[in-house]
Amino acid sequence: MISKKSSRRGFIKKAFGSALATAALPTVLLGNDKRNVVELEAPHHPEKNYAANDQVNVAVIGMGIMGFNNAETTVQIPGVKLVAACDLYSGRLEHAKEVYGKELFTTKNYKEILDRKDIDAVIIATSDHWHDRISIDAMNKGKHVYCEKPMVHHLDEGEAVIATQKKTGKVFQVGSQRVSSIVTLKAKEIFESGIIGDLVLVETWNDRQGPNGAWQYSIPTDANAGTVDWDSFLGDAPKIAYDPVRFFRWRNYQDYGTGMAGDLFVHLFSALHAITSSKGPNRIYASGGLRYYKDGRDVPDIMTSIHDYPATDKHSAFNLQMRVNFVDGNHGGERLRLVGSEGIITVGWSSVRVDRSPTPKAPGYGGWDSFNTFSEAQQKEYEKWYKAKFPAAKPKMIDPGMEFKEPENYNTNVDHHLAFYNGIREGKPIVEDALFSMRAAGPALASNKSYFEKKIINWDPETAKLIS
Secondary structure (H helix, E strand, O other), rough: OOHHHHEEEEEEEHHOOHHHHHHHHHOOOOHHHEEEEEEOOOOOOOOOOOOOOOOOOEEEOOOOHHHHHHHHHOOOOOOOOEEEOEEEEEEEEHHHHHHHHOOOOOOOHHHHOOOOOOOEEEEEEEOOHHHHHHHHHHHHHEEEEEOOOOOOOOOHHHHHHHHHHHHHHOEEEEHHHHHHHHHHHHHHHHHOOOOOOEEEEEEEEEOOOOOOOOOOOOOOOOOOOOOOOOOHHHHHOOOOOOHHHHHHHHHHHOOOOHHHHHHHHHHHHHHHHHOOOOOOOOOOEEEEOOOOOOOOOOOOOOOEEEEEEEOOOOOOOOEEEEEEEEEEOOOOOOEEEEEEOOEEEEOOEEEEEEEEEOOOOOOOOOOHHHHHHHHHHHHHHHHHHHHHHHOOOOOOOOOOOOEEOOOOOOHHHHHHHHHHHHHHHOOOOOOOOOHHHHHHHHHHHHHHHHHHHOOOOOEOOOOEEOOO
């Protein structure tokens, strides 16, 4: 087994070359203004000419914000053709034809999509409360599935999705694109090098400021009971009269969405688990409130949570602090910080950096310390004892700050969709499969459960199930 020290040395040498690696280990102390910035290499995707029988025909079910976003991304993948779209609002189907051509097949009934023999895969970008049902129906109909996060609406729905993927053998991937990002992959390499020592704490947040970020999406003026299939939208949700606000701003309501946790916590869990190879926490507690957007929603606009992660063969035991704030008076922002005994890894959407500051082995004395309260005789005696107990060490270097940035025009979404189609065509393993996705969605949804029930939730990260 390679030691952490050797692994750290190997990482530094690989990242910056042998000269820096040699200098970085034993002798010099660098100031905080020293930072080495490296542009990450974008993956090379060789152009391929796909025969007609190798083409993947895909349909999008749910042409809202993420539906159109996924459609735009997926048509960039060679050998993929968008052939159909489904939505419950007529205006979106009309716009789909405007963007992708009049020959595009459109429908308000997703089962018409699944019944078509010429469709190989579906992208599910509906409201959360339809994710499990359509995913299961699609795989049972022989379709590969790319499902938006969170994988499920309720904690008890994950087992059936996992079982269906296993039974059918269909490719299934959830849409937390950071899992496929070169930034996340670099952060994983850095973490596994051991350069930050023992992981003890993770801090992560995803804050926003502004109505759109708080899901107050635009509602078209022609939205009515004739242009919106309200009954189909409700599905297994409580039956109520048509409400355009609930239809177009469904994330604000527990009947159809999963709130801040399902929308944003799950992104943070997915990235963290991809970096650390963690299966998840075993204790979860969340708090928060509805502080500003009192517009009829029944989910909070500020949410914080703490999670206990047990030790595994991949990482030490650590604590996670997570936050989403839609009322951030500082313009919003997001970060994922892995705090170790010897340094910190800071992950953003487009860059990752590592800063080293090893925790000293000797406690030191003087300064803000009880040493200065001792008598003069005891101070001399203590100094004598200390020097014998902790002999002066040779000066050690604090490694220079290292930052890795994705190249200009790099698109994480493309890499994530490419992973899905490589799974279909070449049988390449899917990282964000049903089990991985439930291990991310589960703690997020358990955070909601903790918030609304005001109690600690116990979770089994191995089986991705609640512990009663």
